Amino acid sequence: MRGIWSLSVSGFSSGILAVAAAGMQQAQPPIAPVAAPVSAQQAAEPQIVPDPEFDKALPALSNDINAPLEPMLPAAQAPAETAPAELTQPLPALQGFDSTPLVDATFKDTKSPEIRYDTEVRGLDALKVKGQFNGLSALRGGKGKAANATVVAARGREDEALAIRLMKSLGYYDGTAVSTIEPIPGDTTKLRAIVSATPGKQYKLGTITVKAEPTTPPGLVESQLPLKVGDAIEADRVQGAEANVALILPQRGYPFTKVGQRDILLDDVTGLGDYTLPVDTGPRSSFGTFTTEGRLAFGAEHVSVLTRFKPGQLYDNRLTDDLRAALVATGLFSTVSVEPVRTGNINPDGTEQVNLLVKQERGKQRSLAVSGGYSTGQGVRLEGSFTNRNLFQPEGALIVTAVGGTQEQGASATFRRSNAGKRDRTVTLTASADRTSYDAYNALTATLSGKVSYDSTPLWQKKFSYAYGFELVGTNESVYDFGLGDRKRGTYFIVALPGQVLFDRSDSLLNPTKGYRLKLSVSPETSVRGAVQPYVRTLIEASGYYPIGSSIVLAGRVRAGSIDGTSRDDLAPSRRYYGGGGGSVRGYGYQRLGPLDPQGNPVGGRSLNEFALEARYRFGNYGIVPFFDGGNAYEGPIPKGTDLRYGAGIGGRFYTNFGPLRVDVATPLNPRKGDGKVALYISIGQAF
Known part of the structure; x- marks a missing residue:
């Protein structure tokens, strides 16, 4: 190669170029040398550097790849004019290199046009x-x-x-x-x-093919895939059809159905697409038993109480979802899930037994709650309660409540068993003691009561609910004696068997916006005060809700009550009917409507009728509610349509996730002597 350099232009770098050029021309045929006259200057040029001397002139190589670069020429051969000292210094190590720019390159033009x-x-x-x-x-x-x-x-x-x-x-x-x-x-x-x-042309389905194992009944997958030849290949329609398969098959006994990835082969000539859908149905299954795992609130035996299906019944994931909702409604879990698990056991009908695995994470059992309100005639009322929801497993709660107010003080202890042997059945036992002081009566009362109920909850509102039970009441009350012309105290012992049915077609328990409710309460009772005096208390109520647009709801309620079988004066004052107050005819004080004694205090009656109309206007989390109420209480057992007292007013609402906060201001339209001009009511929840 060095022989080639001898034919090149003089100089080290030119020799390198000659090597490169010669390397590219090696495929060409050799060219014969041509003799040329040699000048004196050419004869004086130095000869080619011998190999040993050439190798000695090369700088030594270092094995350190991070070593600084060295100058290419020996110091003796350096040019006369040397570079600045900064350029001859070794480069700094990479990790110590200062990357701060010498000039701020950020450019901001606040006046750039838009x-x-x-x-x-x-x-x-x-x-x-x-x-x-x-x-x-x-x-x-x-x-x-x-x-x-x-x-x-x-x-x-x-x-x-x-x-x-x-x-x-x-x-x-x-x-x-x-x-x-x-x-x-x-x-x-x-x-x-x-x-x-x-857009161009629209492609349509040419063929539809489902790849799945045989089902019972035959063609179940195809029947639940709502696509047909000639349909446009629209994404929403195709995805919706596939989602329908994934939804319906688990409801028809195939809980492990998996819809695969579709394939559509398009033909741009015909504009048709051949659609193929693989579906893994899994085994046709039926319900088996239950297992539980995690931090348990209760075991598998109580889980079976909450179900709406029996072992051996064809699997339906709607019933599984229903069980999950019932578990959530207990309020005992922070998290809970229900999953079907294959067992491989084949039933006589050919279905595979599927067990349900309930994964539980027990939540907090104890809670404190406080509520309060104010109304003219009833004053301030505060109520606090402590609840241990699972003290007596399963779902056995202890509730201790205290009430304090300007006109009522008391305490109670309640044992409540939810889902007591049957789903949605609640058994309650309560012992309470109260002291009340109203214009109508003053009373010291002790009560022992029990109730079996089928109730609605905010999570699980039912169309039909009921309750029945007993009450044992001992009460010492002040009562106006018309024979004496003055008040006196009397002691009453009361045994009652109250019952109630409710038909609810409204859309919410605390804030209904449409639908209606019908409620009937009947309580056969007897008052033991020297002699047994049986009677029957009856109360019927209907309410309706009609939306106008998206922000206004017209709401109305009518109520009528009757007590038959005894005279008014033989009834304990606390068992009589009264009108007036925040849940009755607003504008009048609590229990102020009805017959009055010569001292101007209400004495109650044996019948009652009321109505209320509201226009509930809501904007965001706030609302304004004008209302008009009417009603009265009467001495006889049959309510009258005459001598009604009317009240009107306006209310404000602040809507929260647990119900609206209500503030109502009302005035009586045809007041009697002693009725106030303005009444104020503050509470939680709508008036009805």
Whole structure:
């Protein structure tokens, strides 16, 4: 190779170029040397450097790849004019290199112009997807403003892709879209961004093939796939059909159904697509037993009480979801899930037994609650309670309650067993002692009561519910004696067997906006005060709710009550009917409506009738409610339609996740002597 260098231009670097050039010409035939005269200058040039001397002149190599670079020439051969000292210094190590820029390269132009533009979409109107396009459009999202034309163009390209996706979702797989930007004639401050879409032909289903194992009944998968030949290949329709298969089959005994990935083979000549869907149905199954795991609130035996199915019944995941909802409704779990588990056991009917695994994570059992309210005539009332929801497993709660107020004080202890041997059945035992002081009566009362009920909850509202039970009451009360012309105290012992049925077609327990409710309460009772005096208390109530638009609800209620079988004066004052108050006829004090004694205090009656009308207007979490109420209590057992007392007012509502906070201000429209001019009511929940 060095022989080649001898033919090249003098100089070290030129020799390297000659090597490269010679290397590229090795395939050419050799060229014969040509003799040329040699000048004196050429004869004086030094000879080729011998190999040993050449190797000695090369700088030594270091094995350290991080070592600083060394100068290429020996010091003796360095040029006369040396570079600045900084350039001859070794480079610093990479980890110690200071990357701080010498000059701040950040450029901010607060006066940079802003481009405005209009957006126009063409070709999508016939497909009825323009609304979807506008909601997802990058051009629309920019609200007609951009930093420069490049940004507008980039948004246009995004909208091109969006238009193509929307067209494909409707079966227009050949659809194209292009965006252009043009000036607006006569307006130099604006541009027009145009997205033009060309859908092309719409592809339709040519064949439909389902790959699945045989089912019972035959063709179950195909029957639940609502697609037919000739349908447009629309994404929403196809995905909805596949979702229907995944939904229905677990309801028909196939809990382990898995819908696979579809395949659609398009033919651009015919415009048809061959659709194939693989479905793994899994075994046809029936319900088996229960197992539980985790931090348990209760065991598998109580789980079976909450079910609405029996072992051996064909599997239906709606019943599994129903069980999960019932578990959540107990309020005893922080998390809970129900999962079907294969067993491999085949039943005589050919189905596979599937057990349900209930994974529990026990939640907090203890809670404190406080509620309160105020109303004219009843004063302030505060109630606090402590609850241990699972003290007596399973679902045996202890509830201790204390009541304090200007006119009522008391305490009670309640044992409550939820889902007592049967789903949704609640057994309650309560012992209480109260002291009350109202205009109608003063009473010291002790009560022992029990109740069996089938109740609604905010999570599980029922159309039909009921309750029945007993009450043993001992009460010492002040009562006006018309024979004496003055008040005196009397002691009453009362045995009652109250019952109630409720038919509820409203849409909410605490804040209904539509539907109606019908309630009937009947309580056969006897008062033992020297002699046994049986009687019957009856109360019937109906309420309805009718929405007007999205923000106004018209609500109405009527109520009537009767006590038959005894005279009013033989009834304990606390068992009589009274009208007036926040849950009755607003504008009048608590229990102020009805017959009065010569001292101007209410004495109650044996019958009652009431009505109430409200217009509930809601805006956000707030509401305004004008209302009009009427009613009265009567001495006889049959309520009258005359001598009604009316009240009207307006209320405010603050809506929370546990119900509305209610503040009502009302005034009596035809007051009697002693009735106040304004009444105020504060509580939680609607009036009815």
